[in-house]
Amino acid sequence: MRRGDVVIVALPGDLGKPRPAVVVQTNVLNENLRTVLLCPISSFSSDPSFFRVAIEPTKENGLRVPSEIMVEKLQSANRSRIGQVIGRLDDQTLRKLARSTMITLGLTDE
Numbered sequence: 376m377r378r379g380d381v382v383i384v385a386l387p388g389d390l391g392k393p394r395p396a397v398v399v400q401t402n403v404l405n406e407n408l409r410t411v412l413l414c415p416i417s418s419f420s421s422d423p424s425f426f427r428v429a430i431e432p433t434k435e436n437g438l439r440v441p442s443e444i445m446v447e448k449l450q451s452a453n454r455s456r457i458g459q460v461i462g463r464l465d466d467q468t469l470r471k472l473a474r475s476t477m478i479t480l481g482l483t484d485e
Contacts, residue, residue, distance in 0.1 A: 376411060376460060377402050379469050381437050383458035386415060386450060395437070396452075397444055397464060399476065410451040414472070418442050426479055428471045430464070437462025446475045 376382065380398045400412035418440045421427055426447040432438040438461075464472070477483045 376457070377463075379464045380460045381416070381462040381464065382413070382460050384413060384415075384452050385456050386413070386452055393458065395442070395461065397472065399449065399472065410453055411457060412449065412451050413457075414476075415445045415448050415450075416442050417445055426475060428468065428475050430468055433462075433465075435462055436464055436468075444472055444475075446472065446479045449476070449479070 376398055378398050378401060381395050382398060383393050384396045385393045386396070395416040396413040397416060398411055399414050400408075404412075416430070416438070420441070420443060426445075428444040428446060430436060430438065430442050430444060432440055432442070474483075
């Protein structure tokens, strides 16, 4: 698993049903931790927000319907709860995700 991979995961709480999510932690940590930092992906469309990153389905990302990365719901999951890698985000979407994550976490002055 690498940063930008789209995986299937059952997250705790309200989001407990298996759903796609994107790996957001640095690749350096992927070898050393039992948990993985993820942003869940939803096919439900919300109002436009800089907290969400819209993504269209492609063969590369493995999604079947237009979706949103829920950056504001960032969470970790034990590797045992993560299923298969179904795809990978393109570089442009990864840049949008990085920017949205920085805003969400207050790591920028915007």
